Amino acid sequence: MPNFQNQTIYQIYPKSFRDANGDGLGDLRGVIEKLDYLQALGVDMLWLTPFFKSPLHDNGYDISDYLSIDPVFGSMEDVETLLREAGRRGLGVMFDMVFNHTSTEHEWFRRALRGEPRYLDYYIFRDGGPDTPPTNWVSKFGGSAWEYVPQLGKWYLHLFDRTQADLNWENPAVREELKSILRFWKQKGVKGFRFDVVNLISKPAVFEDDEQGDGRRFYTDGPRIHEYLKELVADAGIGGMVTVGEMSSTSLESCTRYTNPDERELSMAFNFHHLKVDYKNGDKWELQAADLDRLKQLFIDWQLGMQEAGGWNALFWCNHDQPRAVSRFGDDGIYRKESAKMLAACVHLMRGTPYIFQGEELGMTNAGYTSLSQYRDVESLNYYPIMRDRGKTEAEALEVLRQRSRDNGRTPMQWSAAPNAGFTEGTPWIEPPENYHTINAEAEWQDADSILHFYRRLIRLRKENRLVSEGRIEFLCTDCPGVLAYRRYLDGAELIVCNNLTRAPVHVSGFPIPEGQKLLGNYPDAASEGGSLLLRPYETAAWQRAERPAAGAPLPG
Ligand code: GLC
Numbered sequence: 001m002p003n004f005q006n007q008t009i010y011q012i013y014p015k016s017f018r019d020a021n022g023d024g025l026g027d028l029r030g031v032i033e034k035l036d037y038l039q040a041l042g043v044d045m046l047w048l049t050p051f052f053k054s055p056l057h058d059n060g061y062d063i064s065d066y067l068s069i070d071p072v073f074g075s076m077e078d079v080e081t082l083l084r085e086a087g088r089r090g091l092g093v094m095f096d097m098v099f100n101h102t103s104t105e106h107e108w109f110r111r112a113l114r115g116e117p118r119y120l121d122y123y124i125f126r127d128g129g130p131d132t133p134p135t136n137w138v139s140k141f142g143g144s145a146w147e148y149v150p151q152l153g154k155w156y157l158h159l160f161d162r163t164q165a166d167l168n169w170e171n172p173a174v175r176e177e178l179k180s181i182l183r184f185w186k187q188k189g190v191k192g193f194r195f196d197v198v199n200l201i202s203k204p205a206v207f208e209d210d211e212q213g214d215g216r217r218f219y220t221d222g223p224r225i226h227e228y229l230k231e232l233v234a235d236a237g238i239g240g241m242v243t244v245g246e247m248s249s250t251s252l253e254s255c256t257r258y259t260n261p262d263e264r265e266l267s268m269a270f271n272f273h274h275l276k277v278d279y280k281n282g283d284k285w286e287l288q289a290a291d292l293d294r295l296k297q298l299f300i301d302w303q304l305g306m307q308e309a310g311g312w313n314a315l316f317w318c319n320h321d322q323p324r325a326v327s328r329f330g331d332d333g334i335y336r337k338e339s340a341k342m343l344a345a346c347v348h349l350m351r352g353t354p355y356i357f358q359g360e361e362l363g364m365t366n367a368g369y370t371s372l373s374q375y376r377d378v379e380s381l382n383y384y385p386i387m388r389d390r391g392k393t394e395a396e397a398l399e400v401l402r403q404r405s406r407d408n409g410r411t412p413m414q415w416s417a418a419p420n421a422g423f424t425e426g427t428p429w430i431e432p433p434e435n436y437h438t439i440n441a442e443a444e445w446q447d448a449d450s451i452l453h454f455y456r457r458l459i460r461l462r463k464e465n466r467l468v469s470e471g472r473i474e475f476l477c478t479d480c481p482g483v484l485a486y487r488r489y490l491d492g493a494e495l496i497v498c499n500n501l502t503r504a505p506v507h508v509s510g511f512p513i514p515e516g517q518k519l520l521g522n523y524p525d526a527a528s529e530g531g532s533l534l535l536r537p538y539e540t541a542a543w544q545r546a547e548r549p550a551a552g553a554p555l556p557g
Pocket of ligand 1: 058062098160197246
């Protein structure tokens with residue numbers, strides 16, 4: 001089994017990372033340029049979101065050829081250079097495999113559209129008249145999940161955009177195609193795979209209307225999912241690689257199976273429950289303040305549940321689909337630095353493998369866009385009119401996008417105070433937030449107290465301290481509102497971590513005030529006061545000590 005417990009994985013969204021050729025879009029040469037930065041940060045593996053041939057309706061998650069590189073990102077030679085140069089620096093590279101669907105421009109789909117039976121069976125087509133889709137399922141990007149093809153008299157399923165047709169995993173030929181894609185990249189030297197929305201690949205045997213919802217209960221963690229994953233991993237020979245599944249609306253029970261090593265499925269899983277605590281009634285497009293009690297409970301349930309069942313979590317706040325954590329759960333104004341560090345420590349010291357999304361290590365904020373014309377994301381552009389139809393005013397709909405749009409995580413990486421944040425010498429495909437003049441990698445390298453250096457310490461700590469990588473976890477002060485505290489323990493040593501998730505100072509009484517060495521914190525001095533612990537706004541602190549002998553136990557010596 002690969003050693004991913006002490007690793008930290010860095011996610012790169014190439015389109016927004018660094019543009020080496022001046023066309024305004026980030027590219028693979030841009031990633032190669034920045035490998036020294038990534039090595040100095042100390043991460044172990046780079047997950048790159050898709051750069052394969054694609055019409056880019058969903059920024060590369062709509063793949064039209066899994067084995068070639070989209071020219072906007074570079075060439076196969078660039079990929080080979082990247083793998084080699086990353087390897088020289090001790091960095092593994094993880095590719096993103098989008099196997100739930102292909103682009104409708106994929107050769108397989110084109111041939112299906114021409115009516116070739118072999119390829120019709122690669123997708124999920126259903127006969128029917130043009131007015132009634134086979135089921136009432138809703139696409140995750142809005143509207144019906146079915147699209148009608150008049151020349152065939154059939155509908156096809158697309159759980160995402162209509163240009164992303166779902167593959168038919170029931171068909172063994174499809175599964176063989178996907179395995180050979182994995183073998184191809186493995187042989188090129190890729191060290192890991194991230195599987196996009198992989199828990200949606202197994203559809204029900206019978207398609208029926210969902211009277212209670214949008215259809216997801218029929219295909220989420222679907223009937224043959226474990227069988228498919230086991231087969232894919234075994235036959236493609238990727239059991240020894242680092243693998244992570246993106247799990248949409250999943251359950252703890254399913255994720256323990258996906259990630260328990262005995263099951264031989266995946267190394268770890270992303271779940272998103274903790275990133276829905278600010279969705280009103282579960283609806284992303286309705287705002288509410290984050291429910292911190294719920295957030296805390298979800299961490300507790302998932303950490304303990306995975307620990308008990310021998311599963312493994314991918315730990316994260318940010319990715320290319322999420323708003324920036326510091327703007328969302330922290331304070332991107334006066335407490336930006338404190339809250340960004342607290343959020344980092346909070347997940348990096350838990351049990352699991354942490355992921356850093358480009359720019360998170362700088363405390364990058366949401367985009368702050370004020371006009372629809374600044375957005376690029378297909379989901380945002382699809383949902384804006386839907387929100388207007390549902391009765392939101394223009395200002396209200398824009399406010400929802402300002403907080404929820406995926407573009408908040410897709411603004412250019414802020415390298416320096418140079419024009420366009422040092423991302424491009426051309427015109428960026430998407431605007432950087434104004435604050436790049438002060439929030440950027442160059443400035444943070446100079447500042448020993450920066451968020452960036454705090455991340456470097458967390459990454460190093462996970463590598464050097466087995467309490468962080470291997471320790472068991474239990475939660476402390478669980479009834480203390482706004483405080484997320486836990487204890488990691490191993491071989492008689494312990495690490496105590498305390499986080500104030502709020503901007504109000506809190507006194508925590510009855511907390512075992514640690515006497516040991518303070519390992520890490522985001523305020524310069526000690527946090528304890530008298531008999532109780534005082535946590536200042538967004539304070540995080542971690543202490544390590546050797547465990548006290550249990551009461552009555554003989555003292556050593
Ligand atoms: C995943 C990706 C997202 C993409 C979707 C469809 O959720 O992270 O960016 O739009 O899958 O492929």
